[in-house]
Amino acid sequence: MDDKKRVCISFIGAGKAGVSLGAYFRSKGLEISGYLSRSRKSAISAAELTSSKAFTALSDLAAASDIIIVSTPDGAIAEVWEELRKCDIRDRIVCHLSGSLSSDIFDGIAAKSSFGYSVHPMFAFSGKDGYFEGVEKACFTLEGAKEKLGEVREIFMRTGNRIFVIDKSKKALYHASNVMVSNLVTALLSIGTESFEKCGVKKEEAIEALLPLIRGNIENIAKKGFPGSLTGPVERNDTDTIMKHLDVMEEDERLIYSLLTKKLAKLSKVKHPGRDQSKLLELLEKNL
Ligand SMILES: NC(=O)c1ccc[n+]([C@@H]2O[C@H](COP(=O)([O-])OP(=O)(O)OC[C@H]3O[C@@H](n4cnc5c(N)ncnc54)[C@H](OP(=O)(O)O)[C@@H]3O)[C@@H](O)[C@H]2O)c1
Structure with missing residues (x-):
């Protein structure tokens, strides 16, 4: 991901973390392709806040994105992945934001020629109105496929956030420490x-x-x-x-x-x- 490469980021799940991060990334000059959510209303509101698009079909979202962030509650990530994997997601980076789950939840992702990551913001998002004050100082914890880890890191080099890279076997302990x-x-x-x-x-x-x-x-x-x-x-x-x-x-x-x-x-x-x-x-x- 060099400076000139255009990278489009989309979100599945227009809730607190998805909307706040979309607005934050946009403020840092990253391109947001859009949102798909359980309710159309949430997707439209998030798209308006980030000057992006409200998608209705996962395949359209996948086609318009280099990086797909699953920002649903933890319990819905597996079911979203089951649908997403039916789309053409070749060479896409697929992330979720859960603190406790690892990238293993993207079962069979290598066979789809895509790359899975967990990207956990160590930050509490309390609204979905596009407010992101304080996120600049937040650390993001990453783990996932080696192949494109550098590209995921690059996002945070662009935003200026600190990152930790951890082993997926340590996610439960890592999350417990956050809770502690x-x-x-x-x-x-x-x-x-x-x-x-x-x-x-x-x-x-x-x-x-x-x-x-x-x-x-x-x-x-x-x-x-x-x-x-x-x-x-x-x-x-x-x-x-x-x-x-x-x-x-x-x-x-x-x-x-x-x-x-x-x-x-x-x-x-x-x-x-x-x-x-x-x-x-x-x-x-x-x-x-
Ligand atoms: N909030 C935080 O402080 C925070 C911090 C770090 C990490 N995280 C992580 O971020 C993720 C999202 O958490 P959140 O707090 O943002 O949750 P949230 O506010 O409840 O938002 C989740 C959104 O996902 C949508 N959704 C639910 N099921 C869906 C499905 N099957 N397909 C598509 N969209 C679906 C809902 O959309 P509708 O509005 O359309 O119903 C909801 O707005 C979680 O993995 C969480 O662990 C959150």
Whole structure:
């Protein structure tokens, strides 16, 4: 894919990720051939937002595209592929956007002389109105056929996004890691603010009051790394305070608190290698 080669990208599934990415790619000068979706209305709206075409037949979409992105929900990718593989897709790059599924879902793609990839945006798209602010900073994780991996990478060289290339056998672990640092953090924040409610602070006020703490912590991690950003009772090896915390918690919270504190203790050991953590670790083990 040299600079002068025209590359047309189409999307099957005009939802949040498909529309936002189409609008983003277009803003970066990539050509969008169009959209096909379950409902014609979605395809037309996406096509209008990206100055492209609303297709009604997969064969027309395939004929007009070099790169076909299946942007349906994960559960529909296999059925879309079953239909797409009936079209002439010779030499086409076929991608999906799922974080957990690998390119193996494009069963028999080599026999169609096409090339399959998973291209996962590490980003949360929440609307299908063509808004893409923040995507520029997102990383995209790729895996798939060796033959055209360079061409898929080239898209992101053009947009300026960072990419990771991983092995397909690692996709479940990779996706679990994404969930761990995003969705599970949501759960942790929710548990924390619920406890504030028990202290008589309204949930909405608690979230607002906690944001500087949360943001400051993330910024510190970015600046100083994990051990360097540690604060709090584990960092101070203050087992008495941790014991008091555990005494006032419900069973589930105690378990989560103890497991995460054990991980913090490991980080703290990196920062303070000579420190004796035996009292703390003994307390945690009793609560696991
Ligand atoms: N949203 C995110 O933050 C995000 C982030 C990273 C990756 N992803 C991945 O992106 C993909 C799409 O997720 P999404 O959040 O964009 O989902 P979504 O908003 O639900 O959009 C999916 C679209 O696919 C269409 N669709 C469903 N079944 C179809 C079929 N059989 N044929 C054609 N079109 C079909 C629906 O179209 P109609 O409107 O026409 O009914 C819907 O608008 C998933 O693989 C997801 O894992 C999403």
